[in-house]
Amino acid sequence: MTVPILQLRDVRKTYFGGAVEVHAVHDVSLSIEEGEYVAIMGPSGSGKSTLMNILGCLDSPTSGTYELAGVDVSGMDEVELAQVRNRRIGFVFQQFNLLTSLPAWRNVELPLGYAGLSRAERKTRALRALERVGLADRVDHKPGQLSGGQQQRVAVARALVTDPAMILADEPTGNLDSRSTEDVLTLFAELHQAGRTIVLITHEAEVAAVAGRVIRIRDGQVDQRDPAGAR
Amino acid sequence: MSYSDTLRTALEAIRSHRLRSMLTMLGILIGIAAVIVTVGLGKGAQAEVRSQIDKLGSNLLIISPGSTTTAGVRGGRGTASTLTTEDAVALSTSDIAPDIALVAPVSTTSASLVAGTTNWTSSVVGTTPDWLTVRARTVSAGRFLTQDDLNQARPVAVLGPTTATELFGAQSAVGQTFTVNNTTVTVIGVLDSVGSSSSSTDEDDQALIPQTTYASRIATGTNRDSVSTLYVEAVSQNSLSAAYQEAQAALATAHGVTVANADFTISSQQSLVATATATDRTLTVLLGGVAGISLLVGGLGVMNIMLVSVSERVREIGLRKALGATPSAVRRQFIVEAGVLGLGGGLLGLLLGIGCSVGLPHFINQPVQISPSAAVLAVVVALIIGLFAGVYPAARAARLSPIDALRSE
Numbered sequence A: 001m002t003v004p005i006l007q008l009r010d011v012r013k014t015y016f017g018g019a020v021e022v023h024a025v026h027d028v029s030l031s032i033e034e035g036e037y038v039a040i041m042g043p044s045g046s047g048k049s050t051l052m053n054i055l056g057c058l059d060s061p062t063s064g065t066y067e068l069a070g071v072d073v074s075g076m077d078e079v080e081l082a083q084v085r086n087r088r089i090g091f092v093f094q095q096f097n098l099l100t101s102l103p104a105w106r107n108v109e110l111p112l113g114y115a116g117l118s119r120a121e122r123k124t125r126a127l128r129a130l131e132r133v134g135l136a137d138r139v140d141h142k143p144g145q146l147s148g149g150q151q152q153r154v155a156v157a158r159a160l161v162t163d164p165a166m167i168l169a170d171e172p173t174g175n176l177d178s179r180s181t182e183d184v185l186t187l188f189a190e191l192h193q194a195g196r197t198i199v200l201i202t203h204e205a206e207v208a209a210v211a212g213r214v215i216r217i218r219d220g221q222v223d224q225r226d227p228a229g230a231r
Numbered sequence B: 001m002s003y004s005d006t007l008r009t010a011l012e013a014i015r016s017h018r019l020r021s022m023l024t025m026l027g028i029l030i031g032i033a034a035v036i037v038t039v040g041l042g043k044g045a046q047a048e049v050r051s052q053i054d055k056l057g058s059n060l061l062i063i064s065p066g067s068t069t070t071a072g073v074r075g076g077r078g079t080a081s082t083l084t085t086e087d088a089v090a091l092s093t094s095d096i097a098p099d100i101a102l103v104a105p106v107s108t109t110s111a112s113l114v115a116g117t118t119n120w121t122s123s124v125v126g127t128t129p130d131w132l133t134v135r136a137r138t139v140s141a142g143r144f145l146t147q148d149d150l151n152q153a154r155p156v157a158v159l160g161p162t163t164a165t166e167l168f169g170a171q172s173a174v175g176q177t178f179t180v181n182n183t184t185v186t187v188i189g190v191l192d193s194v195g196s197s198s199s200s201t202d203e204d205d206q207a208l209i210p211q212t213t214y215a216s217r218i219a220t221g222t223n224r225d226s227v228s229t230l231y232v233e234a235v236s237q238n239s240l241s242a243a244y245q246e247a248q249a250a251l252a253t254a255h256g257v258t259v260a261n262a263d264f265t266i267s268s269q270q271s272l273v274a275t276a277t278a279t280d281r282t283l284t285v286l287l288g289g290v291a292g293i294s295l296l297v298g299g300l301g302v303m304n305i306m307l308v309s310v311s312e313r314v315r316e317i318g319l320r321k322a323l324g325a326t327p328s329a330v331r332r333q334f335i336v337e338a339g340v341l342g343l344g345g346g347l348l349g350l351l352l353g354i355g356c357s358v359g360l361p362h363f364i365n366q367p368v369q370i371s372p373s374a375a376v377l378a379v380v381v382a383l384i385i386g387l388f389a390g391v392y393p394a395a396r397a398a399r400l401s402p403i404d405a406l407r408s409e
Helices: A048-055 A078-088 A104-115 A119-132 A148-160 A178-193 B003-016 B018-055 B085-092 B147-152 B161-168 B211-218 B240-255 B269-312 B314-322 B327-362 B372-399 B402-407
Strands: A004-017 A020-033 A037-041 A063-068 A089-092 A166-170 A198-202 A213-218 B060-065 B100-115 B118-127 B139-142 B156-159 B177-180 B183-191 B206-210 B229-234 B264-268
Touching (some): A004 A048, A020 A048, A037 A048, A037 A178, A048 A198, A078 A089, A078 A104, A078 B314, A104 A119, A104 A148, A148 A166, A148 A178, A166 A178, B003 B018, B018 B327, B085 B100, B085 B229, B100 B211, B100 B240, B147 B211, B161 B183, B183 B206, B240 B264, B269 B327, B327 B372
Parallel strands (some): B118 B206
Antiparallel strands (some): B060 B264, B100 B118, B156 B206
16 A cells, blocks of 8 residues: 655745744655654754644645645645644654643543544543553543653553544653653554554654654755655 | 533633632622622612601602791791691692692691600691501501591690600500690500601601691691691602692692792602612712722733733643644633633622621621622623633633744743
């Protein structure tokens, strides 16, 4: 199967800082197929954060097109982008970004609320997602009562719960010790096996190594020296 | 996100900052309680004035004689003796004044009453049997004056409770006698007490005798039939102004004067009520204004806290946006949160206001009457203030870019 779930063509993001134009990302073209496990790697300042914001529909490119699951999202307004993020993308952040006042399952069901699902349906799906990440016995725990690795697994459950086209993980192991890192990476590997599309953004080579393909970013462009990168 | 979910999220946010939420609500709470208590005080004062005026008799018109002018000095109202018992008879004629039910002429003088070794100076009032109904009084012992007493000009008296006690002490006054102006008068009844009254005369200290007895034995001066006041009762509240017109026309005709320069004055209880109400309303508006300002300050407090809340929860807002919250969903969440704070403050303020309204009369000698419409309005206003206070902070939250919000620490 070679269906591109995600396709960037000549994407450019330019920031205007006073008189200087900064091309954070320029002329990036890449495509990721359904079920692929891709790591986007690059040092800080390489533009990988900007690229990740564009991939996550948190930001719109200055020029170029971005198709996600067959839909061109590059010209969408704020409300449409919010809906795309809600339905197509599951985010996993470095800081976990869980709401500390809510128990695990309420954190997981958050995106379903914005999708307009009924409360009962939300709870069922949130519990199923937590079970999937191996936290069935921790659903009522608040984030403060969970270890870092467990918190990140709650965040992965939250990313899974909407059944998104892609899981976009931004430095998901950056705040974890080596054992928890392994835990989370194993979980990603399992999800990949189950057919999920995973895009992992990292600056650590050993983390990137678990992915099926590594795209290196340097100075706002896909590093062409890497033959496996651009396709 | 459905409205019930938005509401639940707002309640959770409020609950997770309990102290801050309570302090925020305190501003609204005090404002609403102040509004309810001040309006209650105003209403209570109005009701008290009205009940005092009602004690004088309902549907009542009071006709006083005009003033005299002696050597260029104009006397006050009632100094002339232009009203007579014939005027009373004329007004009670139903074809002249169909809207007048009863007329009670009253002649008053101050005299010394002597009972055995005791004496007491009181008002001696000559009147007719209708006085009792017109002035809305009752008799506690014995009976009131009758038409027969009037026709026979009997030397009998009905005493106010104060007068009876002063003359006869604890023993029953009925059947006892006293002398006034060398006339021996028998007490036939005692009035019920009305307590203090808004008028300057003490309604509980007087001796009522038949008008005819008064004219023949007590009255001095040239016209023994002159009366100091005519109390007129209209058929009903609605016919009060008709009765007013009729009395005015009938007396003007009888006295051969025009209405414009009448030698008498008619005042009604309604005008007294209106004056008293207007005074109270001024006070209520003033106090209500102060309470309203404190409510406004409370609203600013809500806005201030909501702004703090937005900047404190930037990461949460960023996360919610990343997970698919549209700007309007974020805006709604914060407006609802502010509205809940306003409504909560309003409801707590309502409780405090009711508590104060119940408790206050025990400490100050002022009745407080809770106005249900003011209470409902106050809570609605609190909700609206909260919602309005949330508009600007919510707009700021909705405008936040998810990237910047997620990046903030």
